[in-house]
Amino acid sequence: MVTLEYTVEKPLNREPPVEQLISSFITEKDGYDRNHGPIPYLDAATHRVGVYGAVSNILSLSIPDLSSLPQHTVICALQCAGNRRHTMRTKLKEVNGIDWFDGAVMNCRWRGPRLRDVLLKSGVKIPRDKWSSAHVAFACFQTPCQDDEWYGASIELERAMREDADVILALEMNNKPLAPNHGYPVRVITPGIAGARSVKWLDRITVQLTESPNYYQQHDYKILPPEADCVEKAKNYWHRVPAIQDMPVNSVIAIPANESKVELCEDGCVEVKGYALPGGEDGPVIKVEVSADGGSTWEDAELIKCVENEEKDVSLKWAWCLWRAKVKLEKGTGKRLLSRATDKGGNVQTRCPEWNLRGVAYNGYGESKDLEVV
Ligand SMILES: Nc1nc2c(c(=O)[nH]1)N[C@H]1C(S)=C(S)[C@@H](COP(=O)(O)O)O[C@H]1N2
Ligand SMILES: [Mo]
Numbered sequence: 001m002v003t004l005e006y007t008v009e010k011p012l013n014r015e016p017p018v019e020q021l022i023s024s025f026i027t028e029k030d031g032y033d034r035n036h037g038p039i040p041y042l043d044a045a046t047h048r049v050g051v052y053g054a055v056s057n058i059l060s061l062s063i064p065d066l067s068s069l070p071q072h073t074v075i076c077a078l079q080c081a082g083n084r085r086h087t088m089r090t091k092l093k094e095v096n097g098i099d100w101f102d103g104a105v106m107n108c109r110w111r112g113p114r115l116r117d118v119l120l121k122s123g124v125k126i127p128r129d130k131w132s133s134a135h136v137a138f139a140c141f142q143t144p145c146q147d148d149e150w151y152g153a154s155i156e157l158e159r160a161m162r163e164d165a166d167v168i169l170a171l172e173m174n175n176k177p178l179a180p181n182h183g184y185p186v187r188v189i190t191p192g193i194a195g196a197r198s199v200k201w202l203d204r205i206t207v208q209l210t211e212s213p214n215y216y217q218q219h220d221y222k223i224l225p226p227e228a229d230c231v232e233k234a235k236n237y238w239h240r241v242p243a244i245q246d247m248p249v250n251s252v253i254a255i256p257a258n259e260s261k262v263e264l265c266e267d268g269c270v271e272v273k274g275y276a277l278p279g280g281e282d283g284p285v286i287k288v289e290v291s292a293d294g295g296s297t298w299e300d301a302e303l304i305k306c307v308e309n310e311e312k313d314v315s316l317k318w319a320w321c322l323w324r325a326k327v328k329l330e331k332g333t334g335k336r337l338l339s340r341a342t343d344k345g346g347n348v349q350t351r352c353p354e355w356n357l358r359g360v361a362y363n364g365y366g367e368s369k370d371l372e373v374v
Pocket of ligand 1: 197
């Protein structure tokens, strides 16, 4: 029998303080946890992943089967679509959902076989020119969730099959087997795509013509238009609004924290630090700017080079980027700083996106406000 921790009513959801989060390029421990149900403790010796649907051969893969395929490493940020919801809620209008601050993201080294290799082994029966309208659905049947009997998600088959999209079935996180709360013994990792699609405790992969029928694909994790301002109205939009896939370019200021007292350095500057995230497949982040005058003028931040740059075969396209800047500020109260990221694809963070009921994909300028400079 599978042991479960936490309950459907009270799943484990937590984030570290952002100051702590940005202290290392790789999030080694205490990353965020996001669960729609309890955490199952699975046995890697008996666990199997089934491959079904529009494939020539149905497969039932054990963990040793997955380990014996070529292993691929990806350094990628895993981010909940609800990251920064607190800012949308406080800046724009009340939204529904967990009150995430800026810490529902972590940057880790993931390792496992490519989903592509598993699908090739199984034999995809959908012709190549239909791959962008077909889907690969992921399912975990281990526990009921808050809004559905199981957890599921899907991504485009085209993305899954493209080698450079780096979608993997992760067996390891930061060179160790996944921890139970992060999906042991196997989870999907979908770089650039909202965390909701990186299904943990993966039981089944299905190649199909439709998206996953699961609640979290069909109803939740959608950027509804502002007219959908209550749950009743949202229902009229669910079938018309696409499920979130790629996450938008983003950045936050972690230090100094809102409402903190900051001391000027001898040069009359304060040190500012944060993280930045590329949009979808358009990484890496190539520029972060900081403004001390409400966005009239901007100065380039320094993008912090990380040791992992030395791993030649591992791309930083999907990783977050830690940054720091020295910004001139006058002494006084009510000071405000802003940050703005640009990625390689040319996506630039906007001042403030439109409000949406679920408060997802918030990517307004990073901000640190009500600072007292002494
Ligand atoms: N089986 C299952 N997979 C899941 C979830 C879940 O509740 N159950 N939550 C999803 C969401 S919404 C996010 S943001 C990430 C969180 O991953 P983490 O808990 O490892 O941080 O897992 C995704 N995969
Ligand atoms: Mo999420």
